[in-house]
Amino acid sequence: MVRVVVASDKFKGSLTSAEVAAAVRVGVRRVHPDATVVAVPVADGGDGTLAAAVAAGYALVPVVASGPTGLPVRSGYARLGDTAVVELADVCGLVRLPGVLAPMTASSFGVGELIGAAVDAGCSRVIVGIGGSASTDGGRGLVHALTGSLSLDADVLRARLDGVHLVVACDVDNPLTGPRGAAAVYGPQKGASPSQVADLDARLAEWADRVAALTGRDLRETPGAGAAGGVGFAALALLGAELRPGIELVLELVRFRSLIVGADLVITGEGALDEQTLHGKAVAGVAAAASGVPVVAVCGVNKLPPERLAAVGVRAAYALTDLEPDVARCIAEPIPLLEKLAERIASEHLTMAGTREGSA
Template sequence: MKKFVLIPDSFKGTMSSTEICETLESVIRKHFSDAEIVSIPVADGGEGSVDCFLTALSGEKVEMSVKGPFLDDTSAYYGLIDEGKTAVIEMAAAAGLPLVEDRKNPKKTTTYGVGELILNAANQGVEKIVVGLGGSSTNDGGCGAAAAAGVKFYNAAGESFVPAGATLKDIERISLEGLEKTIKNVKIVTMCDIDNPMYGAHGAAHVFGPQKGADSEMVLELDAGVKHLAEVIKRDLGMDLAEMPGTGAAGAMGAGMVAFFNSELQMGIETVLDTVDFENIISDADYIFTGEGKIDSQSLRGKVVIGVAKRAKKQNKPVIVIAGGADENLEEAYENGVTSIFTINRLPEPLEISRHKSKENLEATADNILRLLR
C-alpha cells in the first residue's frame, strides 16, 4: 500500500488548497485504490486558515461574539486542535476586509476583536496559540488587540484609550502591567509571510493602506502614527521593532504581536509544518505532492513548496510539485529537495481562459503523473 501526503498551497483566484487536495485524492484513488492519503491544505494565515488546520488535524470550532472592525458585535470563531492544547486564530475573522464591506477606513478600524479571540483561547487553558495575519482592514499596530487583552495605552491627559489608526499619534505611554496572566503563560506564534518593516516606503501604511481604503493623504497620516507607535514601544518596552522584517504585516499587527504578546513571527508554512508534526507524517510516505499557482523566485523565499521540500529532503522523500505555471531557472528548487515540477496548463492560453479550466487541467496532469508512478 502506497502512502501519499498532499500539502498544496492554493492556486490564487482559481482553486483553494482544500479543493486541490480533494481533486488529487480523487485521481490517486483511481490508480491506487487502497492508498493511504493524508491531506494537509495550506492557507497563508488569512481567511480560511482555521478551516485548513481543522481539515488537516480535525478539532473543534469555538464560536463567540466579538467586536468587529468598527467595534460592532460580530460572530467569529477559532479552532482548537491537538486535543485542545493548541488554538488557531485568523485575524481576518474579527478584523478582516470583508467585515467592513463598503466602509473601508483604516483610520478607524480596530483589531480589538482579535484580542478577544486570543484571550478567550488563553482562558481555555491552551498551551499554544497560532495567530494568522492577513486580509486585515486595520492599521492600528495591534493596539486594539492588546487593549482587549489588558494592555493600557495612555494619552497626554493620562487617560487610557483604545488606539486606532488615526489615534496612534496620541499614545504617550504604554503599560503591560494589566496584560491578562493567562496570556503570559501561553506560547504565541504568529504566521507572517511578508517581510515589510513597520513604517516608511515599504511599511504597513504605504504598501497595504491603499487596499484598505486609504488615499495618499491618509497613508501619510497612518505612517506617521505607526512611526510614533514604534518610538513609544522602543522607549517604554525596550523593543526596537521598526526595521524587524514582518512587523509591518497586517497594518503593523506583526509589531503588535511581538511587542504586546511576546510572539514569534514565523513563515506560515513553517508554522503549519510544525503544528501538524510533518516530519512524523512523512516518515513512512512514498510520495509528497505540493504546489501553488506559480512557482517562481518568490517560491524560493520560504513559501510552501520550498518549505515542504527542505523538510522532505532530510528524509530523502520524493516531492512532486504541480503548479499553474513555472518560471525558468528553478535549479534552486531542485537543490532544496524538489524532485520534479509539472505545470497543469496543456495549451498556450492566456490566464483569463485557462483559469476556468484549472480543475480539469489539474486532474489531467495528476492522472498522467499517477499513470507513471503506477
C-alpha cells in the same frame, strides 16, 4: 502500496486546500486505483490556517468577534488540548472586505478578541497566523481588545497573558515604519492612497513612540514588526510573542513529518508559483520539510523555471495553464484540469512505486 501525500495550499479564488487534494486523489487513482492518498491541507499563516488546524484534528470553537470595520462576524479559534490557533484573516482580514476597503479605519481588534477568548478558556499556548490583514493600525486594536480599554496598560497586558506562550506566524521582515514599513509596502494593497500611506506611517511612528516610552525598548526596526499592518510590532513589543515562519508552524500543527513516513511522493501546490513562492510560502516550506521524499507541485500558473524550483526541492511543476491557456477558465473550472494533471503526475512520478507494488 503506493502512498501519496497531498500537502497543498489553496488556489486563491478558485479551490480550497481540501478541494485541491480531492481532485488530485481522483487523478492519481485513475492511474493507481489502490493508491493511498493522504490529504494534508496547509497554509502559510494567512487565510486557510484555521481550516488546516481543523483538518488536523483541532476542534473549532465558534466566537463572534469584531470584523475589520467593527461589525460583528462569525469566526472562532481551533483548539487541541491547551493549544489554540487563531487566524487574523478570518476575523479581520481583507477577506472580510470583499467590496470597499477601509485603509484608514480597519482595525485588528477582532484578533485580540479571539486571543482573549482562547486565553479565558484556559489555553496556555496560542498560535496566531497574521497573514491577510486589512488594517495598518500597528496592532493597536489587538492591544485594546486585550486590555478592555483604549489605554495602553502594560500591567493589564501582563496579567491577561500571564503563563501564555504566544507564537505569531510571520513571513516578512519589514520594519514597522519608513520606506520598507507596514504603510509604505502594504498600505496600497489595503486601499491606501499615497497621502494616506504617509498619514498611516506617521500614526505608526507616534504609536511606536508611545510603546517605547512605556516599555523602555524601541522595536520599530525589528524585522517582522511591519507584518500585518504592525500587528507583528505589537506582538513583539507588548505581548512578548515569538515570531516564526508561518508554513513551519502549520506543518508542525498538521504533523506533516509523521504523515510522510513511507510516502512515495509529496504533491504540494498553490495558485501561482512565482518569486514569492521561494520566500516562505507553502510550496517551498513543504519541499524543505519533505525529508528526502520526492516533491512535485501543482498550480494554476507557473512563472518559475525548473532550476529555480529545483533549488528549493521541487522536482517538477504542473500548471492548469499547461492544459488550458485561458486563465479565467482555469479559475472557473479547475477540477477537471487538476485531475488530468494528477494523472500525468502519477504516470510520470509513481511508475517505480507501481512496479514495486505489482511485484510484491
